[in-house]
Amino acid sequence: MEGGITTNRNDNQDDIDGDGNLDDDLVAGEEDESKTGTSTATGTSTATNEDKRKDTEGQKENLSGIEDEGEDDKEDPWAPNTDPYVLLIDDIVCDVYIEDEGGKVNLNTVSDESKDMFIDLLISKGIEEEDADVITDSIIDWTDKDDWHHINGAESPYYESLPEPYEAKNAKFDSIEELRLVKGVSSEVYESIRLFITVFGEGDKINLNFADKEVLTSIPEINDEIADAILEHIEKHGQINSEEELKVILSSPGLKTKDIPIKEILEFITLETQDTVTVRSVCALSVDGKDSDEKFHQYRIIVEINDDSKRILAVYAD
Numbered sequence: 001m002e003g004g005i006t007t008n009r010n011d012n013q014d015d016i017d018g019d020g021n022l023d024d025d026l027v028a029g030e031e032d033e034s035k036t037g038t039s040t041a042t043g044t045s046t047a048t049n050e051d052k053r054k055d056t057e058g059q060k061e062n063l064s065g066i067e068d069e070g071e072d073d074k075e076d077p078w079a080p081n082t083d084p085y086v087l088l089i090d091d092i093v094c095d096v097y098i099e100d101e102g103g104k105v106n107l108n109t110v111s112d113e114s115k116d117m118f119i120d121l122l123i124s125k126g127i128e129e130e131d132a133d134v135i136t137d138s139i140i141d142w143t144d145k146d147d148w149h150h151i152n153g154a155e156s157p158y159y160e161s162l163p164e165p166y167e168a169k170n171a172k173f174d175s176i177e178e179l180r181l182v183k184g185v186s187s188e189v190y191e192s193i194r195l196f197i198t199v200f201g202e203g204d205k206i207n208l209n210f211a212d213k214e215v216l217t218s219i220p221e222i223n224d225e226i227a228d229a230i231l232e233h234i235e236k237h238g239q240i241n242s243e244e245e246l247k248v249i250l251s252s253p254g255l256k257t258k259d260i261p262i263k264e265i266l267e268f269i270t271l272e273t274q275d276t277v278t279v280r281s282v283c284a285l286s287v288d289g290k291d292s293d294e295k296f297h298q299y300r301i302i303v304e305i306n307d308d309s310k311r312i313l314a315v316y317a318d
């Protein structure tokens with residue numbers, strides 16, 4: 001997912017029609033609002049950042065109109081999409097992604113039934129199985145209301161015995177940083193998984209379209225090969241829109257893994273988006289006035305989307 005998709009989500013296809021007349025093209029882009037929010041895979045990844053910088057001029061009007069959208073059936077510009085917007089931030093070209101929080105593992109839905117997925121996620125980040133068991137059981141104890149600890153978990157007696165004592169919360173996580181209070185979660189563990197976890201949203205299913213490989217492979221029956229096939233399909237063709245489309249991907253003769261139990265996978269995944277998104281930017285460094293291939297991240301902003309309002313829930317510097 002971090003693979004530098006540079007397709008312009010607000011792409012003005014006329015910009016790449018090769019007529020060399022950018023000004024005319026930009027005017028066309030501003031007039032044709034029907035293109036707003038459409039995803040295209042027209043090979044603009046070869047466009048230079050200078051081209052993109054010019055393109056962003058034509059997008060300003062569209063983006064400033066985000067709050068006013070919704071009066072008709074136009075595609076919602078806040079809808080999570082695997083194609084980024086291209087924005088100019090302090091003269092630096094940035095790809096801005098709007099991603100569904102459902103692509104992350106929700107700490108508040110880790111349970112006895114689903115805990116193997118979380119253990120697998122931890123193990124995929126190099127955490128020993130024994131430590132992964134402690135962390136996962138302790139997360140369940142942290143959120144469950146009772147004071148009985150799981151075999152590898154911890155409740156208030158453990159936390160009260162620490163040099164700076166506190167109690168187990170026995171309630172939902174309000175932030176991912178709170179995870180640092182849970183038994184077994186060192187700063188290294190937290191850093192290794194913070195991009196893959198969330199505390200927002202209700203559902204316990206993973207949105208396949210916005211999951212990183214680490215999250216995909218934590219889903220039962222999804223191995224490295226299947227995860228790669230899903231990610232490759234999304235990168236080439238955009239989001240997976242139906243169970244049928246997923247079935248076609250998983251039935252590809254090119255896959256070495258055969259007889260994939262699609263029904264079981266469907267119990268753990270969804271293709272529906274939630275009301276909470278992460279807005280994040282990936283920007284190109286500029287060295288001596290020239291755009292570098294080196295990319296850097298700026299902020300991740302978690303935004304709750306309601307019909308008539310947007311609420312910022314958290315901001316993370318990357």
Ligand SMILES: [Ca+2]
Nearest residue numbers: 141144145146
């Ligand atoms: Ca508890």
